[in-house]
Amino acid sequence: MILEARNVTKFYGSFRALAGVSLGVEESECVSIIGPNGAGKSTLINVLTGALRPTSGSVRFKGRDVRGIGPVALARLGMARSFQLVHIFPDLTVLETLQAAVVSRLRRGTRLFSALARDREVQEGALEVADLFRLADKRHAVARQLSQGDKKLLDVASAFALRPEIILLDEPTSGVSTADKTTIMEILVTASRRIGLRAIIQVEHDMDIAFGYSDRIIALHEGKVLADGPPARIRADRHVVDTVIGRTRASGTTTAPHPGPLATGERG
Amino acid sequence: MRGRAVLAAVALAALGLPWVTPAYHVLLMLPFMAYAVVLLGLNLLFGHAGLVSFGHALFIGIGAYTGAFLTTHTPVRSLEVILVGAAVLGAAAAALVGALCVRYVKIYFGMLTLAFGMLFYTFLLKFYRLTGGDEGMRVLRPSLLGQSLDAMPKTEYLAGPYYYYSLAVLALATLVMWRIVHSPFGLCLRTTRDNPAKAEALGLGVTRYRWYAFVISGVYAAVGGALLGPPTGNVDPTLAYWTQSGNIVFMTLLGGFASFFGPVLGAFVFIFLQDTVMSVVVYWRLIFGALLAVIVIFAPGGLMGLFGRNRPVEVSRT
Numbered sequence: 001m002i003l004e005a006r007n008v009t010k011f012y013g014s015f016r017a018l019a020g021v022s023l024g025v026e027e028s029e030c031v032s033i034i035g036p037n038g039a040g041k042s043t044l045i046n047v048l049t050g051a052l053r054p055t056s057g058s059v060r061f062k063g064r065d066v067r068g069i070g071p072v073a074l075a076r077l078g079m080a081r082s083f084q085l086v087h088i089f090p091d092l093t094v095l096e097t098l099q100a101a102v103v104s105r106l107r108r109g110t111r112l113f114s115a116l117a118r119d120r121e122v123q124e125g126a127l128e129v130a131d132l133f134r135l136a137d138k139r140h141a142v143a144r145q146l147s148q149g150d151k152k153l154l155d156v157a158s159a160f161a162l163r164p165e166i167i168l169l170d171e172p173t174s175g176v177s178t179a180d181k182t183t184i185m186e187i188l189v190t191a192s193r194r195i196g197l198r199a200i201i202q203v204e205h206d207m208d209i210a211f212g213y214s215d216r217i218i219a220l221h222e223g224k225v226l227a228d229g230p231p232a233r234i235r236a237d238r239h240v241v242d243t244v245i246g247r248t249r250a251s252g253t254t255t256a257p258h259p260g261p262l263a264t265g266e267r268g
Numbered sequence: 269m270r271g272r273a274v275l276a277a278v279a280l281a282a283l284g285l286p287w288v289t290p291a292y293h294v295l296l297m298l299p300f301m302a303y304a305v306v307l308l309g310l311n312l313l314f315g316h317a318g319l320v321s322f323g324h325a326l327f328i329g330i331g332a333y334t335g336a337f338l339t340t341h342t343p344v345r346s347l348e349v350i351l352v353g354a355a356v357l358g359a360a361a362a363a364l365v366g367a368l369c370v371r372y373v374k375i376y377f378g379m380l381t382l383a384f385g386m387l388f389y390t391f392l393l394k395f396y397r398l399t400g401g402d403e404g405m406r407v408l409r410p411s412l413l414g415q416s417l418d419a420m421p422k423t424e425y426l427a428g429p430y431y432y433y434s435l436a437v438l439a440l441a442t443l444v445m446w447r448i449v450h451s452p453f454g455l456c457l458r459t460t461r462d463n464p465a466k467a468e469a470l471g472l473g474v475t476r477y478r479w480y481a482f483v484i485s486g487v488y489a490a491v492g493g494a495l496l497g498p499p500t501g502n503v504d505p506t507l508a509y510w511t512q513s514g515n516i517v518f519m520t521l522l523g524g525f526a527s528f529f530g531p532v533l534g535a536f537v538f539i540f541l542q543d544t545v546m547s548v549v550v551y552w553r554l555i556f557g558a559l560l561a562v563i564v565i566f567a568p569g570g571l572m573g574l575f576g577r578n579r580p581v582e583v584s585r586t
Contacts, residue, residue: 049469075471087469089462092455100459104471109456110480113447116455158470 001026002166002199003048008057008135017043018205019223021058032210035244041203042084045170049081050074080164082239086151090144094135094154097128097143101161126161131190133157134157152267156188163195169202173209183207185213211235282435286427295499300539301434302495303519307531308445309488310516313526318461322378322513323385327358327486329392329508331493336405345349346510347410347433354494355487362486370478385513392505396562407497426499434495441488450530457481463466490573518560524570533571
């Protein structure tokens with residue numbers, strides 16, 4: 001098991017955001033966390049990514065206790081994340097953003113006197129990810145000037161540029177048009193296979209995306225795991241349908257399913 | 269290409285200046301060059317890390333007093349030794365102060381740096397046995413590259429060898445800073461300015477990068493401070509006073525913090541404008557205050573921003 005949370009509870013003051021959540025992510029799995037607003041999805045992601053320390057319970061990544069160790073240490077361990085609200089560097093270009101991620105991965109950030117422009121490994125690494133995310137033709141554009149969809153792509157692309165073993169995507173398709181959502185997901189699947197990701201966890205509100213691109217769904221409600229299983233079983237769970245999904249949306253997805261998007265991946 | 273041509277022209281003008289202008293203007297170039305070194309460092313913090321220090325006069329003071337102490341209390345007269353000593357002490361002080369300050373941002377960072385600056389100013393003022401109090405300390409004429417130039421008339425010394433020495437230090441400081449801002453470190457530093465949470469998510473330790481930038485800027489300020497002493501032959505606590513910190517922030521804004529050479533241009537215009545305005549009216553600070561207001565409101569990119577060669581600057585109106 002690559003990532004495991006056991007009996008995680010998180011309180012904000014007297015408010016209990018997570019109540020004994022347990023989950024595990026296996027090698028080559030793509031897991032979607034679904035749930036209504038206030039279910040504790042973002043808190044769970046923040047706990048899993050070390051940004052928040054749980055009040056009780058354990059979080060282990062590759063067998064190591066990572067409770068509250070912070071995003072920097074986790075990124076170095078091989079876990080990357082993207083954010084629900086787009087997180088970019090507004091004044092940096094697309095290429096500079098990706099270069100920063102590659103520099104971080106290669107641990108070259110404290111090189112004071114070497115010329116970045118002449119670092120071929122960094123340049124090629126950044127261009128490769130730009131290509132993968134269809135951002136190559138916009139590589140010299142300043143991030144703030146990109147469309148919302150491209151900003152989202154750049155946010156995710158920079159996390160991929162770290163070549164992590166596992167990635168946590170907090171609503172990777174939120175705030176973009178329906179047409180762009182599928183494109184983003186297709187790019188994500190291709191990129192995941194190309195870099196040899198070992199696992200993906202995504203928080204997703206769009207049920208088409210969640211059910212179409214996951215091996216497993218975890219439904220959260222009021223800080224608890226309501227159900228955990230393959231998409232077909234979750235869709236058949238009347239309690240989950242009534243509480244989390246809604247009957248209309250549960251009747252079918254418009255997106256063709258991509259079971260096991262990482263199944264054929266080879267780490268490269 | 270155009271940038272290189274301008275740079276070459278400026279370098280040629282600087283090299284030829286002592287032959288074509290009166291000594292008075294050449295001597296005005298000395299504080300300009302010293303402040304330009306300070307500002308190159310300050311702008312690593314201001315423009316690239318997004319941290320505005322209101323206490324950098326502390327490091328200018330450390331550099332200036334290093335020169336004074338070494339030349340009056342020890343046999344050291346070599347300017348090279350003074351500059352290295354200033355750099356080391358500046359780095360040590362910045363490492364300590366920076367470790368406490370860079371955990372904070374915005375006004376909290378600014379106020380903390382101001383507080384440390386004022387602490388040092390008070391130290392200089394009150395420990396008069398060591399520092400000479402408000403009278404300050406003498407700076408004996410330093411030797412340059414092993415050459416003692418004590419026999420040379422002062423103006424000739426300052427407008428000749430000392431001018432070129434300062435120019436060489438400025439050129440070297442510019443070259444080194446150019447490498448730093450175009451290095452992987454420079455890029456990572458800008459990520460911490462633009463979006464610290466995102467930078468951390470990419471595995472970049474924000475506090476650590478800010479601290480490095482603080483230390484480097486401390487070294488630059490100390491080296492610049494050490495160059496300020498010899499032209500006047502005296503250093504006093506006003507060099508470390510908060511108005512001095514305000515002046516260098518003003519110079520940075522005047523030239524434009526978004527541009528590499530903006531602060532250097534700011535130092536040049538500030539020094540020469542101050543000299544001109546002071547010779548005309550007593551209330552030069554009034555003029556400069558109005559000028560600052562005009563720049564912030566109408567030209568937030570500073571003078572370099574008017575040429576449109578730097579990234580857009582957003583001024584928060586909240």
